[in-house]
Amino acid sequence: MTAGGAASFEDRQPSETAQAQSQVTIPDTAVLALLGSRDENLRVIEDALPADVHVRGNEVTLTGEPAEVAFAERVFAELISVVSRGSTLSPDAVRRSVGMLAADHNESPADVLSMDIVSRRGRTIRPKTLNQKRYVDAINSHTVVFGIGPAGTGKTYLAMAKAVQALQAKEVNRIILTRPAVEAGERLGYLPGTLHEKIDPYLRPLYDALHDMIDPESVPRLTQAGTIEVAPLAYMRGRTLNDAFIILDEAQNTTPEQMKMFLTRLGFNSKIVVTGDITQIDLPGGQRSGLKIVREILDGVDDVHFSMLDSHDVVRHQLVTDIVNAYEVWHAREEQDQDGGSGGRERSERHGDRRPGRRDGQRRGPA
Secondary structure (H helix, E strand, O other), X not given: OOOOOOOOHHHHHHHHHOOEEEEEEOOHHHHHHHHOHHHXXXXXXXXXXXXXXXXXXXXXXXEEOHHHHHHHHHHHHHHHHHHHOOOOOOHHHHHHHHHHHHOOOOOOHHHHHOOOOEEEOOEEEOOOOHHHHHHHHHHHHOOEEEEEOOOOOOHHHHHHHHHHHHHHOOOOOEEEEEEOOOOXXXXXXXXXXXXXXXXXXXXXXXXXXXXXXXXXXXXXXHHHOOOEEEEEHHHHOOOOEOOEEEEEOOHHHOOHHHHHHHHOOEOOOOEEEEEEOOOOXXXXXXXXXXXXXXXXXXXXXXXXXXXXXXXXXXXXXHHHHHHHHHHHXXXXXXXXXXXXXXXXXXXXXXHHOOOOOOOOOOOOOOO
């Protein structure tokens, strides 16, 4: 390509002489599901594939260089497989499928996108990315699993779905959901009401996820019977939790001592999932996060697994992915400037750690 974006004759000639063409037939029953309402999926496919895509009826003609056509054939084969398994194909699922194939992983996007965990009222909860599937697989095969990643990567939601699945399959007798009662950078002061009313705001996100998977009318009954328990982390001390699926959410806000206390609650026939985001630590006074150091402590311990998720696994609004990426770039630039800078040092509150300050007159980041 030339600087202005137009291809010269020399640039085009090799491509023109190496053109390939292939046809893919979409099963009649899968055409609408694959192409999407008003061809919304097709538009994503056309934008994502380097090969030219032309659709007439259920026949798809692919034109381009041989490698581009071969890749497009793989994409259509996977998308047809997703639809044939009864899974809904959305524009986001199309983008993720193309991304997985482009990354050249061994696992099939169809296997990832059609892995059902829990279904309720026609809605099925399943992993949407390769890392999410690996996270779910790790929960299946390990007793203690850590899900670490930024906001929106499904760490808690998928763990909750696996807990409900285990309860419905009678693999466990109860679900225990807990999180530390730490304020996210705000000072709420003294809250009125009973003890339950005071801690309810901290536990509300767990209830929200739970209501997506179990009929809301049955949650109070299951809670009263002790089948589902939602409690702050402080309530775990001194207990041994048998026959339970236990989830610790927002684990970045635990101290090392709290993390040890929680992990040692594990009883027989139980499973623990710990979720957190080490970039959003709200511990006061520069305290160390138990989640940041637990991997080093438990390295090499059998039946303990660490699943790392990143911005590519964000399943919220696309803007959330962009925000996470922007913060990662900014943090990396800050650390690079701090490592290479000189002059006065001052305290940085990021992550609750002490870090070198930047030189006077330089920007500190977003206001």
